[in-house]
Amino acid sequence: MAMLAVEEALSRLLAKVAILPAETVPLERAIDRILAVPLTARRTQPPFDASAMDGYAVRAADLDPEGSPLRIIGESAAGHPFDGELSAGQAVRIFTGAPMPGGADTVLIQENAERVGGDALRPTQTEEEGRNVRLAGNDFAEGDPVLESGTRLDFAALSLAAAASYPDLRVYRQPKVAILATGDELKLPGEALAPGQIIASNSFGLAALVTDMGGIPVDLGIVPDDPEALAAAIEKARTAGVEIVVTLGGASVGDHDLVQQAMIDAGMELDFWKIAMRPGKPLMVGRLDDIHVLGLPGNPVSSMVCAHLFLRPLMARLQGAEHQTALEEAQLVAPLPANGNRQHYMRATAWRQDGAWKVEPAHSQDSSLIGVMASSNALIVCPPGAPAADAGTTVSIDFWRRPFAR
Numbered sequence: 001m002a003m004l005a006v007e008e009a010l011s012r013l014l015a016k017v018a019i020l021p022a023e024t025v026p027l028e029r030a031i032d033r034i035l036a037v038p039l040t041a042r043r044t045q046p047p048f049d050a051s052a053m054d055g056y057a058v059r060a061a062d063l064d065p066e067g068s069p070l071r072i073i074g075e076s077a078a079g080h081p082f083d084g085e086l087s088a089g090q091a092v093r094i095f096t097g098a099p100m101p102g103g104a105d106t107v108l109i110q111e112n113a114e115r116v117g118g119d120a121l122r123p124t125q126t127e128e129e130g131r132n133v134r135l136a137g138n139d140f141a142e143g144d145p146v147l148e149s150g151t152r153l154d155f156a157a158l159s160l161a162a163a164a165s166y167p168d169l170r171v172y173r174q175p176k177v178a179i180l181a182t183g184d185e186l187k188l189p190g191e192a193l194a195p196g197q198i199i200a201s202n203s204f205g206l207a208a209l210v211t212d213m214g215g216i217p218v219d220l221g222i223v224p225d226d227p228e229a230l231a232a233a234i235e236k237a238r239t240a241g242v243e244i245v246v247t248l249g250g251a252s253v254g255d256h257d258l259v260q261q262a263m264i265d266a267g268m269e270l271d272f273w274k275i276a277m278r279p280g281k282p283l284m285v286g287r288l289d290d291i292h293v294l295g296l297p298g299n300p301v302s303s304m305v306c307a308h309l310f311l312r313p314l315m316a317r318l319q320g321a322e323h324q325t326a327l328e329e330a331q332l333v334a335p336l337p338a339n340g341n342r343q344h345y346m347r348a349t350a351w352r353q354d355g356a357w358k359v360e361p362a363h364s365q366d367s368s369l370i371g372v373m374a375s376s377n378a379l380i381v382c383p384p385g386a387p388a389a390d391a392g393t394t395v396s397i398d399f400w401r402r403p404f405a406r
């Protein structure tokens with residue numbers, strides 16, 4: 001099987017995705033979920049003309065530092081409107097968020113007023129009419145479209161949905177992702193290692209990525225490199241009610257790389273195997289019944305790069321959304337050698353300097369180096385066949401980690 005280009009492999013994978021059904025969940029369970037319907041506001045915000053400051057509700061035309069003082073006739077606090085109308089020469093003590101009394105058009109902040117006597121007020125300056133007043137509907141009005149279907153409900157979108165008075169929301173179901181680590185050499189973190197054994201770290205990284213994409217990881221543990229054990233584990237994955245099965249390791253061509261054959265024996269329809277990418281060449285994609293199968297290579301960086309490039313868009317599409325990669329242009333601070341025939345995702349550190357991104361490739365691009373992955377913040381994306389590049393050349397970088405990870 002010839003190697004597929006990354007873009008072609010991705011479009012083949014996404015072409016077969018059916019969006020998951022929607023469900024209704026309370027707001028607090030909608031965090032980071034994807035909205036399945038457009039929302040229109042159920043309420044006007046703010047629902048009334050409101051003061052934006054602590055001070056006095058007045059008529060702007062009455063504000064004259066040289067004129068006679070205004071008479072304070074009452075108070076309006078948040079949740080406790082003033083019950084009455086304000087006439088010429090009058091003021092109402094008002095607080096931030098409180099409804100404007102009828103007849104007032106402006107709020108004079110208390111710093112610009114002097115109390116004279118018990119209930120009289122002298123402005124120390126004039127104000128433009130309407131100053132410090134938030135008009136009803138200033139944010140949005142009942143019936144206004146506020147959020148589009150496909151929006152990820154982050155802090156800002158969730159605040160808006162709540163303010164638009166939705167106690168619960170229609171969101172796409174969360175994809176469940178079975179994670180199956182394979183390899184005789186694997187032990188869990190904290191376990192003692194016999195000679196030749198290694199810690200199975202990939203499942204944990206993958207579960208983090210699945211959670212980050214709004215999915216639910218289902219850990220199916222570690223399976224030895226044995227056809228019967230693999231067949232049993234695949235059967236377990238098949239009946240786990242998941243939309244995706246991700247296998248880790250055993251993806252290459254060695255005598256102990258049994259995952260693809262075990263999947264085919266279990267009835268998987270192989271879509272493609274081997275991508276023109278580095279790391280991650282042995283990535284396999286197929287379908288087991290209706291379940292998407294992603295066979296990721298065992299090398300820790302390969303598995304995470306493959307998950308970033310293929311699992312993320314797949315999970316987004318299942319939830320009715322598109323995954324946006326955070327691509328930027330950056331200037332190399334060190335030369336790069338010519339690239340081979342695979343698209344290279346080079347671990348790198350990028351930083352902002354003189355109004356541009358600078359980027360330095362990590363000292364080693366060995367796909368087993370978890371420490372290098374964790375101490376870099378970006379991937380340089382080198383197209384197949386790219387010529388050697390000098391320092392100063394502009395390259396494309398992908399901020400594949402969250403902004404606050406360094």
Ligand SMILES: Nc1nc2c(c(=O)[nH]1)N[C@H]1C(S)=C(S)[C@@H](COP(=O)(O)OP(=O)(O)OC[C@H]3O[C@@H](n4cnc5c(N)ncnc54)[C@H](O)[C@@H]3O)O[C@H]1N2
Pocket residue numbers: 181182183185186198199200201202203248249250251252253254257279280281282296297298299300302367
């Ligand atoms: N003759 C060839 N050999 C290899 C080729 C090739 O084309 N021809 N491809 C290489 C590439 S590229 C990669 S990537 C690796 C992928 O191999 P596998 O997917 O079969 O991975 P394993 O052999 O099972 O493991 C590789 C490496 O990763 C460690 N590992 C495995 N699982 C985990 C885990 N869950 N957590 C942490 N580390 C894990 C494993 O112990 C090995 O060290 O194949 C090349 N070979």
Ligand code: MOO
Pocket residue numbers: 277278279280281282297299302367
């Ligand atoms: O995916 Mo492999 O060596 O290209 O890491």
